[in-house]
Amino acid sequence: MDGRLAGRVAIVTGTARGIGAAIARTFASEGAAVTGVDVLEAPGRDVADAVRAAGGVMSFARGDVADEDDVRRVVDGVLAEHGRVDVLVNNAAVQKEARLLDVTVEDFHRVVNVNLLGCLLLCRAVIPAMVERQAGAIVNLSSLNALVADPLLPVYGATKAGIIALTQNIAITYGPDGVRANAICPGDVDTEMNQAFFRAHPDPAGFRRRLEREYPLRRIADPEEIARVALFLASDDASFVSGSQVVVDGALMARIYEL
Numbered sequence: 712m713d714g715r716l717a718g719r720v721a722i723v724t725g726t727a728r729g730i731g732a733a734i735a736r737t738f739a740s741e742g743a744a745v746t747g748v749d750v751l752e753a754p755g756r757d758v759a760d761a762v763r764a765a766g767g768v769m770s771f772a773r774g775d776v777a778d779e780d781d782v783r784r785v786v787d788g789v790l791a792e793h794g795r796v797d798v799l800v801n802n803a804a805v806q807k808e809a810r811l812l813d814v815t816v817e818d819f820h821r822v823v824n825v826n827l828l829g830c831l832l833l834c835r836a837v838i839p840a841m842v843e844r845q846a847g848a849i850v851n852l853s854s855l856n857a858l859v860a861d862p863l864l865p866v867y868g869a870t871k872a873g874i875i876a877l878t879q880n881i882a883i884t885y886g887p888d889g890v891r892a893n894a895i896c897p898g899d900v901d902t903e904m905n906q907a908f909f910r911a912h913p914d915p916a917g918f919r920r921r922l923e924r925e926y927p928l929r930r931i932a933d934p935e936e937i938a939r940v941a942l943f944l945a946s947d948d949a950s951f952v953s954g955s956q957v958v959v960d961g962a963l964m965a966r967i968y969e970l
């Protein structure tokens with residue numbers, strides 16, 4: 712298949728729904744052979760089936776990104792099948808809404824383990840193969856919450872800030888070996904994760920309307936609008952882009968006051 716990722720081998724985490732599913736579809740439609748990873752087995756397989764039905768190449772591996780053995784098994788499987796990994800997208804994450812004083816140690820560990828340790832485990836597993844080929848692109852899903860705070864997301868925001876630090880570390884450490892690493896900081900995106908965030912407020916529909924009005928574009932993003940940025944960063948179009956955070960927020964942060 713032709714396309715901006717023709718012949719590339721990609722691992723994308725969290726592909727059972729939302730932004731990860733959109734990234735998998737977009738990458739496959741641009742010629743990549745995609746392996747999707749998720750803890751949700753049935754929807755994960757459905758997404759891969761739909762990609763193949765549309766003529767793309769995609770397989771699915773059930774795996775928990777926070778589990779070292781799962782990550783090793785998935786990456787070893789891709790290397791055994793394809794002999795290489797060209798692109799890694801760390802997209803899987805969890806969000807637990809709670810004000811700082813209500814954060815439990817258990818929730819802290821879960822969010823940090825999935826969002827931050829998971830990202831590190833995947834990077835650690837694929838980078839040697841990228842270095843061997845002197846080429847590779849890593850795209851990490853951070854968030855606007857890494858840059859500005861939400862009262863209900865103290866730990867989530869901290870993990871997303873950590874992801875930017877990790878991304879910069881990879882970019883400077885493995886840049887000399889041809890590995891690029893970038894982070895995407897989306898504003899609100901219309902996914903299940905965001906629905907749960909709306910539901911954490913007393914009037915979810917009213918809260919969503921209010922929030923959409925905050926955006927100069929007067930809406931939140933579709934998952935495909937994030938997937939197209941991930942495509943750019945994963946492709947050779949971004950050959951000199953590394954160590955960056957790409958804010959994709961419909962101008963939300965560009966405004967000082969709404970007067």
Ligand SMILES: NC(=O)c1ccc[n+]([C@@H]2O[C@H](COP(=O)([O-])OP(=O)(O)OC[C@H]3O[C@@H](n4cnc5c(N)ncnc54)[C@H](O)[C@@H]3O)[C@@H](O)[C@H]2O)c1
Nearest residue numbers: 725727729730749750775776803804852854899900902904
């Ligand atoms: N939706 C938003 O508004 C928004 C905004 C900024 C950043 N993001 C980031 O974008 C990414 C995708 O978010 P989304 O909105 O599509 O979320 P989502 O909850 O809709 O989808 C996340 C996917 O990751 C999977 N997942 C969760 N834990 C996992 C684990 N331990 N191992 C493997 N898979 C796991 C889930 O099963 C799910 O399929 C996340 O990193 C999120 O933090 C989302």
